[in-house]
Amino acid sequence: MPETTPRGLTGLAFGGDYNPEQWPESVWDEDVRLMREAGVTMVSAGIFSWALLEPSPGVYDFGWLDRNLDLLHEGGIRVDLGTPTVVPPAWFYRAHPDALPVTADGVRLEFGSRGAICHSNADYRAAAANITTKLAERYGDHPALAMWHVHNEYGVPVSACYCDSCAAHFRRWLATAYGTVEAVNEAWGTAFWGQRYASFEEINPPRAAPTVGNPAQALDYRRFADATMRENFTAERDILHRLSPGVPVTTNFMTALSQCDSVDYWAWGREVDLVTNDHYLITDGRRTHVNLAMAADLTRSVAGGAPWLLLEHSTSGVNWQPRNPAKAPGQMARNSLAHVARGSEGAMFFQWRQSRRGAEKFHSAMLPHGGTGTRVFREVTGLGASLRSLAPVRGTRTEADVAVLWDWQSWWAQNLDWRPSEDHDARERADAWYEALYDHHLTVDFAHPEADLSRYPLVVVPALYLMTERAGDNLRQYVENGGTLVVSYFSGIVDAHDAVHEGPYPGALRDVLGLTVEEFSPLLQGERVRLTGPDGTETGADVWTEFVVPRGAETVWTYADGLTEGRPAVTRHRLGEGAAWYVSTRLGAEGLAALIGRAAEDARIAPRADLPRDVEVVRRTGESGAFLFAINHTAADAEVPLDTPGTELLTGERAAGRLAVPAGAVRVVRLDG
Structure with missing residues (x-):
C-alpha cells in the first residue's frame, strides 16, 4: 500500500507554496532562515517551473532546484514537490499548437495564463510523462522529499476541450462505456428531435448549436472530461509510484462547492494517496466561517473520514474577487485551526513570499511585501507555534453527528x-x-x-x-x-x-x-x-x-x-x-x-442549546486521545461546557467544567482518559 502521510513529517504540516525561481538565489538563505523562525515544516515547490526545468525540448536544467532542495533539507524543511504539468513551456505550444484547448464555440485559447491544456492531446500526455519521469529519477529519493504534488487544481480554469482530438477520444470513451452506438442512442434518448446516430463516428462533443442540445450527451461529456483529467493524473502518479516508492502522491483539490464544479471528487478521492485541498474564503457578506467548515467537512468525507491536508489557503486577502478585504486580526489562525478541527493534518498557504510580478502579486502571503515587521508575519509566526503545540492531534479523526x-x-x-x-x-x-x-x-x-x-x-x-x-x-x-x-x-x-x-x-x-x-x-x-x-x-x-x-x-x-x-x-x-x-x-x-x-x-439527537451561536465545538479522536476544539467566531467571550476535564494545548492550562474561549480565539483541550 502507498504511504498516506508526508514522509519525514512528525508533526502537523505548516508552510506554503514556495517559488524560489521568482527570486534571485541571494534571497534563498533568508527564506530558509525566516521559515525556521516562523516554524515552517513543509513547502510546496516546483509547481509552475516546467519552462525553467526544461528550457528547450530535451534540454534540462536541474541545478537551481538541486541547490534549493538541498538548502531546504539543511534547514529541516520538508518538500511537497510538484510535477509542473499545469503549465507547459511556450516552446511546447509553438511545436504543438493543437495542445491548446478549444471552447464549445470553436475558439482556441492561447498560451499566457495557466491550465491551457487539451487533456486528450497525445503530445501533451507524452511531454507530461517525460518531465515527470525526469523529476522522479532525479529527486525520488531526495532526503527533503515528503510527497509528490501532481499538476495543480485540475479543472481550474479549463476542464473540457471540444477539439477534434477530444471528439475522437470521446467516441472511444463512449464505445468503452456503452459497447454499441445503439446503447448510446437509448441512454441519450436520441429519438427526441431526430438526433439518432448510426455510428460512433457521427458523434461529436456538445459544441455550440442553434439551441439547447441533448442534456444526456452534455452530462456524459462532463463525465468524459473529468475522467480524461483523471487519466492524466493517474499516469503521472503511476510513474512516481514506480520511480519513487514509499512517497505519497497527491494533487490539490478544490472541494468548496462554489469554487470548482467540474470534478467528481468522490472518484478522485480514491486515486490519491492523501487527499489535499485548497480553500479560499468567498467574502460576499455571508458567514465565511460556515462555508469554511462545510468545505473542510466535504474534504474529510472525500478522504473517507481519514485525515487530510489543507494545502492552500490565504493569510489575508486574495486577489481575484471584485473586492478583496484583509482578514481581521486573529482570523487567519482561527480559519487555519478550524480546518485542523475538521480533520486537516496542518495548514499550508499560497504562498510563502508575496510575488512582486504577475497576476497574483496582490494575493497575500506568509511573508508579505512589507516584510517581517507586518501584522501578517507576526500572526504567521504565532500560528506556527500553535501548530507545534497541536502535534498530538496528528492521525486522529473528526467525529461526525x-x-x-x-x-x-x-x-x-x-x-x-x-x-x-x-x-x-x-x-x-x-x-x-x-x-x-x-x-x-x-x-x-x-x-x-x-x-x-x-x-x-x-x-x-x-x-x-x-x-x-x-x-x-x-x-x-x-x-x-x-x-x-x-x-x-x-x-x-x-x-x-x-x-x-x-x-x-x-x-x-x-x-x-x-x-x-x-x-x-x-x-x-x-x-x-x-x-x-x-x-x-x-x-x-x-x-x-x-x-x-x-x-x-x-x-x-x-x-x-x-x-x-x-x-x-x-x-x-x-x-x-x-x-x-x-x-x-x-x-x-x-x-x-x-x-x-x-x-x-x-433521530434522538440531544439538543445543544447551551452552545453559543458561531462557536464551533468539534472533536477529534484516535490512539493519541480525544481532543475538543472550541472555535469562537464572535466578538464576545464565550464558555463551552466540558464534560471531561483536560489540558488546553495552546496555553498549557487545565480545563474543567466550563471552558473559557475568548472572543475570536481557539481552544483545544486534550481530554483526560
Missing part, C-alpha cells in the same frame, strides 16, 4: 439547460441546509447517495436531482432500519442518463417519502408563499412549490396561499423503524432551523 448527501454528477445534471426554474440552485440549497445543521452545532459528514449510511441517526438530502434506483433503495433501507431522512424538493427526479424515472415524481424516492408529486409549480422572481404548521405558526418560502399527494405520509406544514394553497408543503412518513421528511419548497433560515430541530428529535 449527521450526514448530508451530495453528488457532483447530480449537480452537473441539474445545471444543464431548461430546468423548471433557474432560481433553484443545488449549491445554494446545500449551503443553506449545511448552515442550519451548523447552527444546531452538528458536525457533518458528506456521503455519496449509494454509501453505507447506517452509522448516522440523521441524513439530509438538500438537492439530488439525479438519483439512481440503487440510491433510492439505499435510502429506503436506511429509514426502514431506524434512520431519520430529510429530503428537499426536486430530488430523485432522473436516472444516471438524465431520463425521468418512470411514473410520478419524485421517482426514486416515492416509496421512502410516501407521496407523489403531481406537478412542479416554480414561483416567479420575488414571489413568496406562506406555510402554516400544526400549531398555527407560520413561516415563509420562495422559488418553488409543488402539488404533493400523500400516499401514507402525514402533512406537517401546509401551503397557506398561492396555487398550492391547502396542499401539503412539508410531510413526514413513518416507514419501518424510521421516518422520512419531505420539504416541497425553498424554506428560509427560520423554517430550516425549525425543521432540523424536529428531525433531530426524531
